[in-house]
Amino acid sequence: MAVLIAHLKVFLDLVETKSFTLAAQRNGISQAAVTNELQSMEHHFNERFVERHTRAFRLTEEGKILRDNARKIVRTYTKFKSQLEAIPHPVSNIFHITTIPYIGLYSLPPCLQQFQAEHPQVSTLVKYTHVDRVYEDVLNGIADLGLVVRPLKNKRMQIIPLHKEPLVLICHPKHRFAKQKKIKLRAFRGETFISFERGLLGYKVLEELLQRYRLRKKYVREFNEIEPIKRAVELGAGVAIVPEVTVQQEVANRTLAALTIEDGDLYHLLAAICLKKKAGSPLVKQFITFLKGAFRPSARNVHG
DSSP, X not given: OOOOHHHHHHHHHHHHHOOHHHHHHHHTSOHHHHHHHHHHHHHHHTXXXXXXXXXXXXXXXXXXXXXXXXXXXXXXXXXXXXXXXXXXXOOOOXXXXXXXXXXXXXXXXXXXXXXXXXXXXXXXXXXXXXXXXXXXXXXXXXXXXXXXXXXXXXXTEEEEEEEEEEEEEEEOTTSTTTTOSEEOGGGGXXXXXXXXXXXXXXXXXXXXXXXXXXXXXXXXXXXXXXXXXXXXXXXXXXXXXXXXXXXXXXXXXXXXXXXXXXXXXXXXXXXXXXXXGGXXXXXXXXXXXXXXXXXXXXXXXXXX
């Protein structure tokens, strides 16, 4: 692992707050990501930086050395970056977007095609990655815009809500409830749910729903992407809860049935994130305005 400036910044926030949770909130990443970054740096240097055998947060002697040098490195980097940014540059027409795969593969493509048709002078470069890396790319200035669901607050970022993507329950076309348009979750008590892997947003959403409606957990398999989840449901291995936009083709081809969940307004909030200092950029404002229009509620109906 290469130790990046972003990792040192997270470490310094951890030292300052003495809290993995607060350090995660400051950097717009998960608590698990903070832990992973600390462990990766310890593995890289083959040293322990934080005491593991005390209840209070405490640095080791090696950790204090890293803290002191990290402060110097980050201070130098910040000054260097400010000097570079102060140099006038011609306006770039290359727009960098980092997005989680589900938005990038399903929600974004038709929007991009239309945007490119209307703005041929702008080149859009899209990167698909894990949600933690989306926040990192935005905070490090690598991406002009990030696209996520259920955005995390960060004092350096601006969050722009774009669209509420409905969640639907999918099942095999021959499932006993497949002919119904709407369903209450309690009807699926005892069913096998195909889930995202632990730690991913889809797993957390399903856990919250099952706990809220007191449905017994019964997982057959967990996947880290949506495509194998859909394939497993097509084979009749169970049911799943997914964003509506991800199953339009399968429902049209009648390889899956999608049911509206009647238990409340269930959706993913799609949002754009960008550095506050970039929010006023003409290209960022132009693209966000376009996305808001493109994501307006449509007459689409995936239920066949």
